[in-house]
Amino acid sequence: MQTDRTEDCRGQLCPMPIVNMARAIKKMEAGQVLELWADDEGAHADVPAWCAKTGNELLDKEDAGDYSKYFVKKTA
């Protein structure tokens, strides 16, 4: 997938992956896609929840072994 920015949040626990995702999205333009890397299991539920709350779109989630990649489109 074509992405515009990658944010590596591996090794971070709640609330930092969410805080850093929000910071990254803030710096991006509408329509751009953020690739978020996180290994916090809490992020499985938190990333979709954050997207639903803020109105951004979770396009896809990919298993990358010991971490996950989340593709978030800035729509809000």
Next chain:
Amino acid sequence: MAETEKTSIVVFSGDMDKVFAAFIIATGAAASGMEVSMFFTFWGLKAIQKGNLTGKGFLGKMVGLMNRGGIETIGPSRFNFGGIGRWMFKKMMKDKKVVGLSELLETAIDLDVELYACKMSMDVMEIAKEDLIDEVKGLIGVAGYIKEASEAGVTLFI
């Protein structure tokens, strides 16, 4: 887009674990696009004190000594054992790469979380404005808190 939603948190506790919860919720709400205000009252004031000794009279100085302020000095609500518990929890959190209270406070400030202090508690405990960190936005009373809380969809007392 709808009007910005608000979260309002009263931080009454000066216990490490509860202050942790308050800051995690505050930073999470701010990261989710909400306006967040935190009201520090009574024991909670410790979290926004610089950490110098406080108090004017004898009793105030005793309180300042026994209830030393500063976010890194506060201990957990259980198993503190005179500071051993604080050290233990800090170590366990660091080992698991959970961010510390100081960093959470900095993150909250960076995300524009508004920090308010309860003036009445400050008077009782003889804590001056100068004893609080510079980022504190104002000293307020119950009416100021009610105004903020009545506009908030999420209100918590911790």
